[in-house]
Structures are given as structure tokens and as C-alpha cells.
Amino acid sequence: MKTSSLLWIPVLTSLTGSACVEAKKEKVQKPNVLLIYADDIGYGDLSCNGGQAIKTPNVEKLASEGIRFTNVHCGAATSTPSRYAMLTGEYAWRKKGTGIAAGDAAMIITPERYTIADMFKEAGYETGVIGKWHLGLGSKTGKQDWNGFITPNPSDIGFDYSYIMAATADRVPCMWVENGRAIGLSPDDPVSVSYKKNFPGEPTGKDNPELLRVHPSHGHNMSIVNGISRIGYMKGGKSALWRDQDIQDSIIAHAVRFLETKAESEQPFFLYLATNDIHVPRDPHERFVGKSGHGPRGDALLSFDWGVGEVMSALQRLGLDENTIVILSSDNGPVVDDGYKDNAVELLGEHKPAGVYRGGKYSNYEAGTRVPCLVRWKSHIVPGVSDNLMSQLDWFSSFADMLKVTVPVNVAPDSENHLDAWLDVAGKGRSFVVTQNVQNNLGITDGEWKYIPAGDGPAINKQTNTELANSQENQLYRLTDDVSEQTNLYEEKKEIAEKLEQELVRIVGDKYGL
Numbered sequence: 001m002k003t004s005s006l007l008w009i010p011v012l013t014s015l016t017g018s019a020c021v022e023a024k025k026e027k028v029q030k031p032n033v034l035l036i037y038a039d040d041i042g043y044g045d046l047s048c049n050g051g052q053a054i055k056t057p058n059v060e061k062l063a064s065e066g067i068r069f070t071n072v073h074c075g076a077a078t079s080t081p082s083r084y085a086m087l088t089g090e091y092a093w094r095k096k097g098t099g100i101a102a103g104d105a106a107m108i109i110t111p112e113r114y115t116i117a118d119m120f121k122e123a124g125y126e127t128g129v130i131g132k133w134h135l136g137l138g139s140k141t142g143k144q145d146w147n148g149f150i151t152p153n154p155s156d157i158g159f160d161y162s163y164i165m166a167a168t169a170d171r172v173p174c175m176w177v178e179n180g181r182a183i184g185l186s187p188d189d190p191v192s193v194s195y196k197k198n199f200p201g202e203p204t205g206k207d208n209p210e211l212l213r214v215h216p217s218h219g220h221n222m223s224i225v226n227g228i229s230r231i232g233y234m235k236g237g238k239s240a241l242w243r244d245q246d247i248q249d250s251i252i253a254h255a256v257r258f259l260e261t262k263a264e265s266e267q268p269f270f271l272y273l274a275t276n277d278i279h280v281p282r283d284p285h286e287r288f289v290g291k292s293g294h295g296p297r298g299d300a301l302l303s304f305d306w307g308v309g310e311v312m313s314a315l316q317r318l319g320l321d322e323n324t325i326v327i328l329s330s331d332n333g334p335v336v337d338d339g340y341k342d343n344a345v346e347l348l349g350e351h352k353p354a355g356v357y358r359g360g361k362y363s364n365y366e367a368g369t370r371v372p373c374l375v376r377w378k379s380h381i382v383p384g385v386s387d388n389l390m391s392q393l394d395w396f397s398s399f400a401d402m403l404k405v406t407v408p409v410n411v412a413p414d415s416e417n418h419l420d421a422w423l424d425v426a427g428k429g430r431s432f433v434v435t436q437n438v439q440n441n442l443g444i445t446d447g448e449w450k451y452i453p454a455g456d457g458p459a460i461n462k463q464t465n466t467e468l469a470n471s472q473e474n475q476l477y478r479l480t481d482d483v484s485e486q487t488n489l490y491e492e493k494k495e496i497a498e499k500l501e502q503e504l505v506r507i508v509g510d511k512y513g514l
Contacts, residue, residue: 032323034271035327037275046372049372075363075436081098089435090413091306106297107153113157116270126227128253170230196233203257215340215341248303252307279338294348335464337463357370391430418430434507439457475496
């Protein structure tokens with residue numbers, strides 16, 4: 001059973017040196033929380049972080065009104081473990097089965113697990129998740145009732161409302177699931193899903209390339225939906241299939257509708273808004289096509305920025321703007337060619353998705369987990385730039401502190417309370433962050449130094465052309481002088497590496513094999 005004790009104090013004070021909450025009608029109004037969680041957007045993809053080739057003006061405006069963080073890390077360099085870590089406050093490498101989830105994976109966060117959504121509910125919030133999920137559904141892999149009620153689902157881990165992609169964009173089944181039920185399914189055309197073999201007579205990208213609008217560059221050559229081949233096989237459910245070009249519009253429309261239902265409510269809300277942009281297959285709405293000059297990847301960035309603008313406009317229109325904490329970040333670093341021939345590499349031009357950082361999605365170098373992050377709370381947060389070392393895992397404990405929720409023992413074991421640092425540039429950040437790449441090799445940074453122990457696995461993901469930081473040699477970089485991690489100082493500074501190694505052993509415990 002998920003339980004915790006809640007102590008709501010009638011006056012909320014000293015969130016930061018400059019922040020306070022005004023009482024309304026002698027009652028404190030708890031702040032709403034909107035978490036905009038992007039997909040595969042790198043530090044350099046957003047123009048507020050210095051990129052000039054592609055402009056994201058709505059995100060720039062958000063950044064100018066809050067704190068722009070330069071050293072925030074997600075939990076891992078890939079989607080599923082990063083989302084798991086953020087929602088549970090636990091590094092994903094502590095739990096088996098948290099790797100990149102198949103489209104028919106069982107729900108990775110099980111119902112008995114206390115999540116950040118449970119914490120907000122405990123504090124009296126209405127909670128919602130809209131958009132990409134990629135954390136599995138149902139109790140058994142491959143045994144979901146896609147044509148009926150799918151359980152467990154997000155409602156079992158703290159979310160009052162959910163409108164989610166059944167898996168993720170490049171994996172079947174390609175349909176929306178609202179509160180545990182697929183949207184638009186016809187009983188005369190049930191859907192079937194398999195990750196083992198194709199269904200007789202169903203075309204695939206491998207065997208029927210003439211049916212494709214977007215062709216795979218590697219993998220992604222199984223069942224065809226909307227002229228795009230995916231990972232996995234499915235048949236039926238034609239009336240429920242999404243049109244990729246409408247995915248962002250659907251996510252944003254449901255987010256705005258969620259906000260509209262909360263506008264007249266005295267109950268605060270927590271909305272986890274997980275956009276699909278700019279994950280593959282990149283197939284943005286027609287109104288964005290060709291507008292960036294950098295192909296579908298750049299156009300999808302414009303689509304993402306448009307969505308941010310729509311949601312922020314809705315907050316203002318509905319009178320929710322002043323008392324809503326808005327967080328914008330990404331689930332991992334960037335990737336250019338991630339499985340489809342969309343000319344992302346050829347049309348990259350001067351745009352640098354990772355900014356000055358090395359690596360990208362899947363990597364233990366900085367670009368794998370150092371992600372864009374903005375926090376805005378009008379009239380409470382003084383705009384500025386923070387270079388503090390921060391982790392997305394800490395949203396859990398920091399908001400619990402703000403709301404005076406005492407979470408159960410052993411919950412969110414890796415989440416630290418850094419509320420002051422999230423709401424004030426003068427606050428103090430983390431001492432250490434552990435990083436994780438796609439091979440589950442770990443690294444550790446204290447903000448100044450980055451230590452990556454020797455680990456097995458390829459040095460480069462040849463399909464995506466991403467340096468993974470796997471090496472038979474230990475690596476040590478001084479990020480304050482060498483933010484691009486070009487000069488390995490391990491031999492010259494072994495004593496520093498040894499201290500970081502001791503911290504890694506302390507944090508990881510007996511699961512860390514030296």
C-alpha cells in the first residue's frame with residue numbers, strides 16, 4: 001500500500017530568499033506545476049542556450065522569465081530509464097528491466113510503487129499525464145488487452161487522468177490510450193500486437209518499401225502505419241491509428257483541455273506533459289514542413305516550440321499564469337540519424353544539437369545526460385542563469401519539501417531536496433550526479449570533474465554515429481576547463497579519479513563492479 005503523511009502548513013514561507021506565496025482569502029494557494037518534458041531535444045537544440053541556426057522563440061521567452069539551468073542532468077541517456085528515474089526518484093540502474101521498453105512491455109513502474117504523482121495527490125493535487133509514455137502498460141509483457149481495459153495503467157501510479165501513446169512513436173501499437181482504453185477502436189476491427197513475428201498478409205517496411213513515405217535507415221522495418229514502418233508487428237485497429245503529422249497537435253489540444261478543466265477549480269494540478277517532438281519518426285504537421293531549413297528534425301523543433309507557446313498562452317488566457325510553476329526539460333540528449341532517412345544529417349548545417357558537449361543520446365559523455373532545463377514561476381522566481389549541478393531526480397524531494405509531504409521510508413532513494421536551488425540562482429546544487437549510458441555503464445561528476453570508469457561496449461554507436469564513452473581505459477575530464485571532454489587527465493590526476501570512484505562506490509553500493 002502506498003501511504004505517506006501530509007502536513008500542510010497554512011503559511012508557506014522561505015522557499016527562496018526572494019520568493020514567497022501570497023495568501024488569498026486567508027488561504028494559501030498552492031502553486032500548480034506544469035512539467036513540459038521534451039523527447040530527444042539536446043542542450044544546443046534550443047536557441048535560448050546559444051544556438052542561432054534554428055530559433056525557438058517561445059522557449060526563449062520562457063527562459064527570459066525564469067531560471068535557465070546550464071548543468072542539469074536527466075537520469076540516463078535514453079528515454080525509458082530517464083523517465084523511470086524522474087518519476088520514482090531512483091536511478092534506473094538500481095532496478096532490472098528499466099532499459100528501453102518494447103512496445104508491448106509490461107508497466108515498469110508497478111502499482112505499489114510510490115511516485116512523484118502520488119506525492120502530488122497526497123498534497124491535494126489533481127494529476128495528469130499527456131503525451132509520450134514509454135514505460136509499459138499492463139501486468140505482463142505481450143499480454144495486454146489492447147481492445148479492452150488495459151491495466152495497470154498510469155492511474156495506478158498516481159495519475160488521475162492520462163492520454164498517452166501506447167508505447168512510443170517508432171513502436172507499435174500506434175494508437176492513443178486514454179485512462180486505460182484505446183481511443184477510436186472498432187469492435188469489428190480489433191488490434192493485435194506481436195514483437196515476435198508478423199501476422200500473415202501484413203506488409204512490412206522490409207518487404208514492401210514501395211508503400212513507405214518515410215524509409216528506415218536502420219531497423220524500423222516492420223509493420224507499416226501511416227506510410228512509415230515501425231519496430232514491432234500489428235494488424236487491425238485501423239480506426240484507432242494515429243496520423244504522425246497530428247501527434248503534436250493532439251498532445252497540445254489535450255493539454256489545453258486539461259488546463260481548461262482546472263481553470264475554475266480551487267484544486268491545484270500537476271501536469272506531466274511529455275511531448276513526442278523531436279523523436280523519430282520525425283513527421284511534423286504540414287504547416288511546419290520546410291520552415292526550418294534543416295529538414296524534418298528542424299521542423300519538429302519548430303513544432304515543439306509552437307506547442308510550448310500554445311500551452312503558455314492557455315495558462316495566461318485561463319488566469320493560471322501567475323501561480324503555475326513551469327518546468328521545461330528533456331529526457332536525454334540529442335540524436336541526429338536515429339533510424340529513418342529524414343536527411344537530418346545532410347541538412348544539419350550550422351546547427352549543433354549538443355551545443356559544445358560531446359556525445360549525445362545513448363552516451364556517457366556530457367551530451368548524453370546534460371539537457372536543457374528552464375524553471376519559471378512568475379512573481380516568485382527572479383530570472384537568471386544557474387550553473388549549479390542539478391538532477392531531474394530531485395524534483396521529487398524538492399516538491400515534497402515545498403508541499404510539506406513526508407514520503408514513505410525508502411521512497412525516492414536517490415532524490416535530494418534542492419528546492420532553494422530550483423527556485424533561486426543563489427541556491428546550492430548537488431555534490432554528485434551519476435550518469436548512465438545505453439550499455440548501463442556509469443559515470444560520475446561533481447560539476448568540476450567527470451570520471452568515467454572503464455567499461456565494456458562499443459566506443460561508437462555506428463548506426464547513430466554517437467560516441468558512447470565506453471573504453472577499456474578510465475577517463476577523467478576537468479569540465480570547468482574542458483567542457484567538451486577532449487583531454488583525458490586520468491593518468492595525471494589519479495588521486496581525483498580515485499576520490500570520485502569512492503563516491504561512485506558509496507552511491508551505487510555492491511552493484512558497482514570495479
